[in-house]
Amino acid sequence: MGSAAPAQRSKADPPRRRGGALHRWLGDNPLGLLLSSPYILFVVVVFLIPFGFGIWMSVHDFYFTAPGVAVEHPFVGFENFATVLADPIVRQAFGNLLIFLVINVPLTVVLGLLLSSGLDAVVHWKGFFRISYYVPYVTASVATLAVWIFLFNGNGVVNSLLGSLAPDPSWLANPALIMPLIAVYVTWKNLGFYILLYLAALQNVPKELHEAAQLDGAGRWQRFRSVTLPAVRPVTSLVVLLSIITTGQIFTEPYLLTGGGPNNASMTPALLMYQQGIQQGKPDIAAAIGMILVIAVMIVSLVSRRITEGKNR
Structure with a gap:
């Protein structure tokens, strides 16, 4: 009985991959x-x-030492986190961050969408307006903050214009106004970047959709709500996410304006990490604050993404 002939490979069979694990990697x-x-x-x-x-x-008892000095850093588990959470200044810093978030994110989305819609409708000088919106974003924070200090200090331009309506204590020394003022400043400075994001999304919306909605009798507000808003929803999700990340990184503005004052009213976790880790030599406490901040930003980002992209799923 003869041996069976080897099976012929069909031309339709896919070629065998070679290389094994290296090829898969x-x-x-x-x-x-x-x-x-x-x-x-x-x-x-x-x-x-x-x-x-x-x-x-x-999760260790860590501190800076001189170069070449061998020092043990014992494991302390969640002791640093317990110390951080028991500190009222830390809780106040996260509360200030929440105030900033509540003001900055909605203001960024609303102003970014409205100004980009107006810029999209501009026929002449469009390039000039784009550059004008973008200039604060690329300008050094030290320069722009110096202007804001000149505007909002006790004898500044804003108080001179308001006269008897000026707040007392003044803007930079008022615990109730300093964090909203910082939120407005950051919104103004970063707005040009978000306007360009929205403008790119608006220019990709087919004009036929607006024309069809107009033929159906939809007014300007109805076209904006039914055509424009759904078209820019992915960009809105990105703008919200970037604004939340920016919120977690707020350091320069309170550091240069008030140093975290008055009475820690403008203290932020990032500024507190700098004070604890660099100025006071407690990098383990600063690291614990940073880990809590990362977890908080991730949770808020996931919730915001679920809200802004929910209708797309």
């Missing part, structure tokens, strides 16, 4: 992995390694 385009490797290395060195070290510091 590199994928079908190893050149793409090679070209992206510098950025991957950058992310690992600049972000992942410091973040992992921050997690390690937050």
